[in-house]
Amino acid sequence: MIAACSVAGSDSGGGAGIQADLKTFLALEVWGLTVVTAVTAQNTREVRGTWVLPPEAVRAQIAAVADDFSIGAWKTGMLGNAPVIRAVAETLPEGAALVIDPVMVSTSGHRLLAEDAVRDLVELLVPRAAVVTPNLPEAEALAGMSVATVEEMAEAGRRILDLGARAVVVKGGHLSGGAAIDLLVDRDGTASLSGERYPYAVHGSGCCFSAALAAHLARGMPARRAFAAARAFIDEAIREAAGGPGPLRIVNPGGAFVRRPGNNLP
Structure with a gap:
């Protein structure tokens, strides 16, 4: 059984957090485990x-789950505060791939990580990460610089890489205008992917x-x-x-999906 575990917050609306992660794992045919923070x-x-x-409660x-499953990858989302970050760092098994989504502030502006916890995230978890996936505001906080261009995305990625991560994906959804560009930075250089920018907001x-x-890391894919x-x-x-605004429609390679609320499943 291929398993992945999400260490994150619960979203009562089901569009982000633990709930969105489980839907994604299901769509990609990976057994989803959760640690609610x-x-x-x-x-x-x-x-x-x-x-x-x-x-x-987080440690337990x-x-x-670590005692009962062979977990190919872990991901962290909302961790909340420094004591939870320390609990995760102390308890997380060594060896499995770790994806860190450094959730700090919600799209609506609600603080989801205490400001004094960023240092603990940087010192205790980022050095263990296979991939860190900051958006532009999160990249600015982790890299200590402003990020408004693709070139600055690359520099921020290199700075976060220097904190010990093996790869960084700087998400460019907050860039103004043009295509939506995401940039991967690792020890071999950079790789960018661009796509259409849609004229509506989505959640999660x-x-x-x-x-x-x-x-995909749990399935054995290399980071790129x-x-x-x-x-x-x-x-x-x-x-x-x-x-939008609204939740995503999560689609798997075989075409099964979860429609937006109000629609009937086929």
């Missing part, structure tokens, strides 16, 4: 409240992308191939979302 009250438009779980969940695209990346496969997956999910 926080509970949120949110929908596709806003986060109304967050409650971070005690670190001992990681230990439980960052979670789904990093979950897809983890699923996994990046291309995950980008193709999220492009289709955004294209099929049929406007």
Whole structure:
């Protein structure tokens, strides 16, 4: 059984976080495991409240799944605070691929990672990452620079690489105008993928992308191939979302999918 585990917050709206990760794992035919770090009250438009779980609850969940499954990849999303980050770092098994989606602030502006926890993320988890997947604001926070161009994306990626990660995907969805460009930076250089920029907002695209990346790594893909496969997956999910704001439509290679709320499954 190929398994991947999401260490992240619960999204009551089902469009991001643990729920989106599980849908992505299912679509890519990977057994999805979860470690819940926080509970949120949110929908596709806003986060109304967050409650971070005690670190001992996070440790216990990681230990439980690690004792019973062979986990090919882990991904982290919303971690909430420094004690949870330390709990994850202390309990996470060595060896499996780790994808870090450094969730800091929701699209609606709600803080999802305490400001004093960024240092712990950088020192304790980033050096263990197979891939880190920041959006532009997250890349700015991790790299300590402003990022507004593709060239600055590459420089930010190199700076994050210097923190110990084996690869970095800087997501360019926040760049103004033009195509939507994502840039992978690793020890061999850079690789970019671009696609259409759609004139509507979607909810959970960052979670789904990093979950897809983890699923492909769990299947044994090298990081560059996994990046291309995950980008193709999220492009289709955004294209099929049929406007927004709203959740993605998550599609698997065989054509099965989860439609947006209100639509009937075929």
